[in-house]
Amino acid sequence: MESRNIIIFDGVCNLCNNAVNFIIKRDPKQIFCFTPMQSQAAKDLMSRYSLVNDYGDTFFLIKLGKCYTRSDAALEICKDLPALWPLLRICSLLPRSFRDYCYHWLGSRRYSLFGKRDTCMLPTEDLRSRFLD
Template identity: 45%
Template sequence: MSVNIPEGTKLILFDGVCNLCNSAINFIISHDKKKIFRYASLQSSIGQQFLKDRNLDATALDSILLIEPNVAYHHKSTAALEIAKHLNGLYPALSIFLILPKTFRDWIYDIVAKNRYKWFGKKDNCQIPTPELKSLFMDQ
């Protein structure tokens, strides 16, 4: 079984128990006026299948993933900046940081990722989307 993403959309996989990650997803939803993105937690069956298909270790993954159909997936800082390109307002301007070396961008990303539970907290379970947002989440 492979992960099928609806045509014209991109899938964001995120840590469903991380408060920072959930806040980021809520932010993206509110700034994604074209409804380009769909969402699934890394802990979901879709998230687990994606990781399995690519031989990625779920326990070692502390990154948001952006999956574009028929394109390679992005993770860490590249995923965040690629997502910003599609948000309304001035957020697409953040993509200028793609000119910085990936190793530098990911070094900063890794500091936040390593400390995200300590700084922002963690839930026992993945957040359940409200009924009006449920259609944006691929695995319920």
């Protein structure tokens, strides 16, 4: 598990689920795996890495034993996607406080803008290996 990049996301958030699907479609090497925040696997990882989702608006990327949050996580993911997505890393030149303010603004409104599910996304059989239990 440590060799894979793990994305912990809000499993009931439509925006988060769409982001997971977006990454899956652009990750032919399958370097990312996923687990909803509501799962036991995510709770165990969050405990192991001393992560607290007190913001309520972020997801986590665990990569090579390091944890990324908010805009840093999003930019780190873009770095590993093919085509032109790594070019978005130029945004890392912006002050983190500004990037995270924008991230927080969207994240705190994600349910009202994009909706919310009653239950976490269930991966298809084809994608099951990409999700931690």
